[in-house]
Amino acid sequence: xxxxxxxxDNITVIYPNGFAANKNVRLACNRGSIHALLGENGAGKxxxxxxxxxxxxxxxxxxxxxxxxxxxRDSLDAIQHGVGMVHQHFMLVDELTVAENLVLGMEPKKRGxxxxxxAVKITDEIAKKYNFEIDARAIVGDCSVAxxxxxxxxxxxxxxxxxxxxDEPTAVLTPQEISELFVELKKLRDxxxxxxxxxxxxxxxxxxxxxxxxxxxxxxxxxxxxxxxxEQELSNLMVGRQVSFEISKDAPKSEGRELLxxxxxxxxxxxxxxxxxxxxFSLTDGRILGVAGVEGNGQNELSEIITGLRxxxxxxxxxxxxxxxxxxxxxIRRLGVGSISEDRMTYGCAPNMSVRDNIIADRYFTxxxxxxxxxxxxxxxxxxxxxxxxxxVACPSPDSxxxxxxxxxxxxxxxxxxFSSDSKIIIANQPTRGIDVGSSEFIHSQLIKMxxxxxxxxxxxxxxLNELIKLSDSIIVMYNGExxxxxxxxxxxxxxxxxxxxxxVKKMSTEEIGRALQQ
Amino acid sequence: xxxxxxxxxxxxxxxIISAVIIGFLLALVFLFFVSDDPxxxxxxFILGPFASKRRFFNVxxxxxxxxxxxxxxxxxxKVGEFNLIVEGGFMLSGxxxxxxxxxxxxxxxxxxxxxxxxxxxxxxxxxxxxxIPALLNIKWKANVVVVTIMLNYVLTFAxxxxxxxxxxxxxxxxxxSHKLAQNAKLHTLLRGTDLHTGIFIAIAAVLxxxxxxxxxxxxxxxxxxxxxxxFAKYVGINVAxxxxxxxxxxxxxxxxxxxxxxxxxxxxxxWVNQTGYGFTGLMISVLALNQPAAIPFVALLFAYxxxxxxxxxxxxxxxxxxVMVIQAIIILLVAATLFMESLRKRAVIKLSKVEGEVK
Numbered sequence: 001x002x003x004x005x006x007x008x009d010n011i012t013v014i015y016p017n018g019f020a021a022n023k024n025v026r027l028a029c030n031r032g033s034i035h036a037l038l039g040e041n042g043a044g045k046x047x048x049x050x051x052x053x054x055x056x057x058x059x060x061x062x063x064x065x066x067x068x069x070x071x072x073r074d075s076l077d078a079i080q081h082g083v084g085m086v087h088q089h090f091m092l093v094d095e096l097t098v099a100e101n102l103v104l105g106m107e108p109k110k111r112g113x114x115x116x117x118x119a120v121k122i123t124d125e126i127a128k129k130y131n132f133e134i135d136a137r138a139i140v141g142d143c144s145v146a147x148x149x150x151x152x153x154x155x156x157x158x159x160x161x162x163x164x165x166x167d168e169p170t171a172v173l174t175p176q177e178i179s180e181l182f183v184e185l186k187k188l189r190d191x192x193x194x195x196x197x198x199x200x201x202x203x204x205x206x207x208x209x210x211x212x213x214x215x216x217x218x219x220x221x222x223x224x225x226x227x228x229x230x231e232q233e234l235s236n237l238m239v240g241r242q243v244s245f246e247i248s249k250d251a252p253k254s255e256g257r258e259l260l261x262x263x264x265x266x267x268x269x270x271x272x273x274x275x276x277x278x279x280x281f282s283l284t285d286g287r288i289l290g291v292a293g294v295e296g297n298g299q300n301e302l303s304e305i306i307t308g309l310r311x312x313x314x315x316x317x318x319x320x321x322x323x324x325x326x327x328x329x330x331x332i333r334r335l336g337v338g339s340i341s342e343d344r345m346t347y348g349c350a351p352n353m354s355v356r357d358n359i360i361a362d363r364y365f366t367x368x369x370x371x372x373x374x375x376x377x378x379x380x381x382x383x384x385x386x387x388x389x390x391x392x393v394a395c396p397s398p399d400s401x402x403x404x405x406x407x408x409x410x411x412x413x414x415x416x417x418x419f420s421s422d423s424k425i426i427i428a429n430q431p432t433r434g435i436d437v438g439s440s441e442f443i444h445s446q447l448i449k450m451x452x453x454x455x456x457x458x459x460x461x462x463x464x465l466n467e468l469i470k471l472s473d474s475i476i477v478m479y480n481g482e483x484x485x486x487x488x489x490x491x492x493x494x495x496x497x498x499x500x501x502x503x504x505v506k507k508m509s510t511e512e513i514g515r516a517l518q519q
Numbered sequence: 520x521x522x523x524x525x526x527x528x529x530x531x532x533x534x535i536i537s538a539v540i541i542g543f544l545l546a547l548v549f550l551f552f553v554s555d556d557p558x559x560x561x562x563x564f565i566l567g568p569f570a571s572k573r574r575f576f577n578v579x580x581x582x583x584x585x586x587x588x589x590x591x592x593x594x595x596x597k598v599g600e601f602n603l604i605v606e607g608g609f610m611l612s613g614x615x616x617x618x619x620x621x622x623x624x625x626x627x628x629x630x631x632x633x634x635x636x637x638x639x640x641x642x643x644x645x646x647x648x649x650x651i652p653a654l655l656n657i658k659w660k661a662n663v664v665v666v667t668i669m670l671n672y673v674l675t676f677a678x679x680x681x682x683x684x685x686x687x688x689x690x691x692x693x694x695x696s697h698k699l700a701q702n703a704k705l706h707t708l709l710r711g712t713d714l715h716t717g718i719f720i721a722i723a724a725v726l727x728x729x730x731x732x733x734x735x736x737x738x739x740x741x742x743x744x745x746x747x748x749x750f751a752k753y754v755g756i757n758v759a760x761x762x763x764x765x766x767x768x769x770x771x772x773x774x775x776x777x778x779x780x781x782x783x784x785x786x787x788x789x790w791v792n793q794t795g796y797g798f799t800g801l802m803i804s805v806l807a808l809n810q811p812a813a814i815p816f817v818a819l820l821f822a823y824x825x826x827x828x829x830x831x832x833x834x835x836x837x838x839x840x841x842v843m844v845i846q847a848i849i850i851l852l853v854a855a856t857l858f859m860e861s862l863r864k865r866a867v868i869k870l871s872k873v874e875g876e877v878k
Contacts, residue, residue, distance in 0.1 A: 016860070018527070018867040059868060309752060330755030339753075347753040350746040361743060361754040365736045373735040 002030040004067070005194050006052075006163055011061035013047050013218075017404060021047035022058070023218045029163070029211075032192045034185065036205045036226065038238055039215035040436045042406060045198045048215070049165050052196075053085045054078035084156025085165040088172075090148050094141035098151055099123040101140050102158060126158050131187055144503075145294055146177040150184075163194045170204055172295055172463060174499035182208050200238065202231045216240055239437050247470040249448045254286040257320075258518065259336075259424050259457045260306070265315035267301055267481075275301045276312070277481045281516035283425070286451050288458040290472030290490060292465065292498050298481040299461045300342065303429045306459070307339045308332040320424055333362060338423030340414055342430035342461075344407070348414045351403025355395050356384045358402045359417050391416035392442065408439030419446055426450060429461045444471060465495040476516050477501040484508060486516040523866040530863050531808060537859060538852035539820070546845040553837055560835045567830035568823055574830065576712035580784065581822035582815075584609070586721045587776025588800025589807070589814050590728045591645075594769035596809050597732060599745035600656070602766050603667040605773035606797025607674030608648035610790055612641040612777030614678035617696050617788030619703075620781075622686040626700035633703045638720070638778045645774015646767045648674060653766035657759045675793050682788055696788035705783040715783035724772060729811040731768070741765045773797065802850050821846070 006029040013022040021044045029035040039045045050056040052063065054072030063070055065081060072078040075085075092101050099119040108118035123136035132150050140148060149169060156164055166185075170178045185195060185208065199205055205212065206226060213223045214237050222237050229237075260283040267276035276298045283289045293299050304310045306317060308329040317324050319335045327335075341347035349358050360380055363369060369380050384398055393412045395405055402413060411431070418426060428447060432440040448471070450456045462468045468475060469490055477485040477498060485501040485508045487493045500506045526533065547561055554560040568574050588605045595602040616637045628636070652670060655661040686696040705715040732738040740761040744751045751758050776796070781788060803821055807813035824842050832839025852858045 014868045014871050016864060016867065018871045020871045307753070308755075328755065328757075329752060330757075333755050341753065346747070346749045348750065350743050350750050352746050353742060357739070357742070361750070361756075364739050370736050373737055375734050375736060375739065377734065 002033075004028055005031040005065070007064040007067075008048070008052060009062050009064065011048060011051055011063075012059045013044075013051060013056060014059045019406075021218050022051070022215075025061075025215065025218070025220050027052075027213050027220075028223075029194050029196060031162075031194055032189060033210040034189050034195045034197055034208055036209035036212040037196055037198045037215065038200065038202075038205065038212055038234065040200060040238055041434050042408065042436045043215040043238075044218040045215055046167060047218075049085065049167060049196065049198060052078070052163075053083060053165060079156075079159050079161070082160055082162040083165070084159060084161025084163070086149065086152040086156060086167065086169060088167050090152055092140050092148055092151065094139075096140060097136065098134060098138050098140060098143070098147075099136040101151060102126075102136075102155055104155075106159070122158070123154075126154055130154070130157060130184070130191070132184060144177075145172045145296075146174075146181070149173070149181070153184075157188075157193075161193070163196065164188070165196045165198070167198045168200075169197075170199065170201060174294060174502050175465075175496045176499050176503060176505075178204065202234050202238075205234070206231055214238055247444055247448070249471070250452055252287045252473050253452065253455070254284050255455070257285045258282050259285050259320050260459065261316075261318045261517070262302075262306070263316050263318075263517065265302075265305070265317065266313045267298075267305060267310070268313050269301075275481050276305075279315075279478075279481075279483055280514070281476055281483065281486070282518045283457045283459060284518070285424075285455045285457055287473045288447065288451055288460055288471055290468040290475040291459065291461040291478060292468055292475055292502055293478035294502050295463055297478045297502075299478055300429065301481075302478075303339065303341075303427045303459070303461055306332075306425075306427055307337060333421075336422065336424035337427065338418035338421055338425070339427040340411075340418055340429060340431045342433060344410055344414060345403075349402045349410055352401055354399045355388065355393060355402050355405070355413055356380065356398040358413050359384045359387055362417055362421060387416040387420055391419075391446075406436075408435040411435050411439055411443060415443060415446055419450060423450075424456050426456060426458045427461075428458055430463065431460070432462075432464070432467060440467075447471060465498055469493055469495065469498075474516075479504045479507075483513050483516060486513050488515065523869045526863060526866040527870060530859075534859050535806060535808075535853055538849045541852060542845040542848040545848055546841065549841060549844055550837060553841070555836055560831055560837050563835055564827045564831045567834075568826045570830075573712055574826065576709065576714045578819065578822045578826045579718065580713050580715075581825060582818045583717050583721045583783070584776050584780045584794075584796045585799055585803060585818040585822055586815060587724060587772050587779065588796045589803035589818055590724050590800075590811065591649075591769040591772035591776070592797075592800045592804040593728060593807075593809050593811055593814060594732075594741070594765045594772065596804055597745045598741045598762050598765035599748070600653070600762060600766060601664045601667075602649065602652055602769060603664065603797060603801065604648050604652055604670060604674075604766075604770055605645075605776075605800055606793055606795075607667075607671035608645040608770045608773040609777040609780075609796055610678045610794055611648060611674045612644040612774035613781040613790060614681045614777075614788060615644050616641050616778040617699060617781050617785070618681050618686045620699040621697040621788065624700070624703075626702060628700075628702055630702045633700065634705055634782050637703060637782060638775055641774040641778025642771040643774065645777065646771040648774070649766040649768075649770020650763070653763050657762060671793065671797075679791050682791070686788065688787065691787075694789075694791060698786055699782070699788075703782060705779065713784055717779035717783040720775065720779055724775065725811060725815055728772070728814075732811060737761070737764060773800075799846075802846060806849065806853055 008027040011022050011025045014020045025048055027048065037045050051058045054075045054077050102123050103119045108115045108122065120136040127134045132154060134147060134150055169181065189195060197209055209226050211225050214221045216238065263280050265276055265279040268274045291299055301310060305312045308327060319337060322335060324332050345351065360369060364375060369376050388398055391412050393416060394409050402410060431443050447458050451458055460472055472490040475487045475490045475493060476483050479502060550560045551557040568578050588609055591605040619637055619640060652663050652666040655666055656663045682696055688695055688697045705717050708714045708716060732742060740756045743756055744758050744761045748758055799821060803814060803817045807817040824845060828839040828842030831837050
């Protein structure tokens with residue numbers, strides 16, 4: 001008989017803002033299995049795992065570990081009981097080596113001082129035991145995302161984790177790295193470790209996991225063995241309705257007018273690190289250009305430079321013919337640039353201001369909404385009410401604080417602002433990260449509408465290769481601040497192919513890349 | 520269900536009123552320990568301000584300077600800067616205005632024009648005071664709190680310097696300026712009280728603050744900047760200029776307050792120490808949750824407490840400083856964000872459960 005190592009019974013979590021993230025959730029895992037925790041963004045997966053890891057105390061419910069009821073005081077307590085977690089955002093010290101990070105908090109000592117050689121030895125031993133390949137002496141800041149993730153897993157294992165929680169571990173990896181990770185995870189399972197695998201990518205879950213629990217709106221909708229269900233069945237359960245994975249879009253109707261031109265762009269940050277090297281591409285009206293790349297390869301800098309938040313060092317950028325050199329953010333916006341930032345709580349909204357204020361934040365000063373310094377409240381109310389309706393923002397009232405809404409609704413507020421300002425170019429940086437399927441579909445359709453109906457261009461930066469391939473007309477790949485590939489026709493690219501360029505394994509010739517910039 | 524809804528909706532108000540009540544109750548307990556006749560002290564404290572016309576108007580008179588400093592603080596806090604210069608700006612503006620009215624300017628300037636001119640000067644002095652820490656902060660990232668705490672001392676000593684060397688009346692035994700010109704003073708409104716026309720300026724300042732912050736483009740920029748600076752940059756707001764503007768206006772309001780106070784209530788300039796109005800203004804603005812519409816009520820409450828305490832200090836055996844106990848407790852409870860949080864949490868959980876069942 002299989003041993004039930006973990007049971008979370010009747011867990012309810014209500015956040016201080018009244019949001020019930022988990023409602024009477026039950027999760028059971030057997031020893032030596034990989035259990036998938038499925039659900040859309042916002043379904044309550046992360047909350048449930050935070051309860052298991054001791055970082056949230058549930059409002060109601062009980063956790064049983066190996067049949068015994070237990071209550072974790074904090075994460076440290078959870079770790080001591082053999083529960084380890086690898087977060088979406090790594091908890092590592094970039095300046096230290098792999099070995100130092102691994103033993104952090106339990107450092108080997110010789111005569112009262114830190115013993116680096118012993119740390120390296122510990123690292124090599126544990127890596128060998130679990131068959132991970134890792135360089136103990138490498139500085140973490142220089143390592144790839146995949147290596148950092150391995151390090152996080154080893155950290156948990158070194159602290160005696162029997163149950164390992166992986167929160168969307170594949171979101172930041174290339175297809176090649178994913179298959180490598182899966183081999184290692186299966187090995188861990190065979191060594192009798194239990195893994196809780198959080199994901200919403202069903203093909204991965206199918207190939208890796210044994211059993212699953214599906215959450216929707218904070219409640220369990222189904223549990224079962226992975227083999228008994230098809231991908232389509234699982235996804236329908238997840239979303240609660242029939243979903244189509246296809247994004248339908250017409251062929252681009254381009255007049256060939258060049259709206260964005262980036263030429264020989266260089267950017268060096270204040271620490272003297274060169275983050276963009278000789279980047280050149282152009283974008284004509286009515287088209288979506290995708291930017292693929294592992295995070296941190298210059299995509300964020302590129303989007304911040306085009307929107308005016310950073311100044312570039314060399315080269316030039318023109319928007320519909322006018323250079324943006326030495327222009328302020330507002331001047332660039334007036335040229336017709338709209339942007340969706342990857343970090344919506346920092347750059348996308350003012351959380352303690354009303355939905356209405358958030359929508360007009362880029363246009364309150366125009367003649368339409370103000371006379372002199374006086375705001376025309378009536379005009380503002382009329383237009384924002386219409387936009388809230390048009391963009392389907394679910395809020396109690398236009399005066400509600402934006403920060404009280406869900407991630408998907410905040411993204412809709414941002415869309416209502418950025419898509420309604422007659423933009424010629426939209427810089428969409430991770431526009432659907434962390435929001436539910438319904439809101440993602442809405443954002444996708446709006447992006448397509450902007451290009452196909454209004455003739456705008458979209459620069460789509462995304463870590464989600466599926467989204468990228470389906471939405472984009474053409475794709476460029478960025479690696480280490482450079483463009484390493486250009487695909488004229490996005491529909492003829494596979495994610496594996498993109499992965500090779502994203503990892504820097506392959507690079508196209510200068511001539512091929514040069515075609516990204518139309519002469 | 521209904522109570523839960525009420526609690527969630529009016530939580531901030533409930534919290535503040537509870538804090539005020541608890542502050543009061545604890546102060547009463549305190550009075551019992553220090554006074555030989557506690558019941559009399561309590562009665563004097565609570566009812567004293569209503570015992571005569573003069574006392575009642577004392578409350579309103581005291582609310583006037585508090586309104587200016589708290590509105591000034593409101594601008595500082597709205598833009599997200601803990602700029603405490605209202606304290607020193609208030610005092611320096613009073614000193615400069617008193618010097619102009621007593622010594623520097625000819626006393627023959629016609630009535631209405633004279634005080635109007637002086638109030639404008641007061642505003643400019645306050646504005647300059649607000650500008651210094653703001654510029655240091657924007658240009659060199661100097662911490663506004665540290666700069667203003669230190670600068671307040673500089674302004675205090677600058678004020679006493681003006682008093683000692685520019686306008687001291689050596690014919691009186693105490694340290695005071697020459698008499699202010701009669702034409703420069705604000706009129707008294709009611710016989711038998713010191714209520715002066717400055718009250719209208721104070722009311723205008725409240726309306727201006729509400730209007731400016733909520734109904735103008737510049738006020739919008741200040742609010743966005745104070746709420747989320749990164750977002751302000753991202754939508755193209757000039758963050759530095761809205762920080763500068765807010766702190767200049769905040770300083771100017773404090774300056775007007777100093778001028779109005781001197782011209783409305785004093786014959787001579789007598790301040791040799793910090794007035795404390797700036798720090799009380801900070802407490803008022805925090806307690807009013809930075810809402811200009813709520814500030815007059817809180818300012819009146821603080822004025823009432825202070826006048827009650829003054830009466831207790833002069834007529835009973837309890838020193839008036841005990842009122843600080845109340846103020847401290849109220850601010851402590853309001854600043855402690857988790858105070859009464861469990862009440863809200865229970866209400867929220869109840870509500871969300873009921874809603875869950877309905878669905």
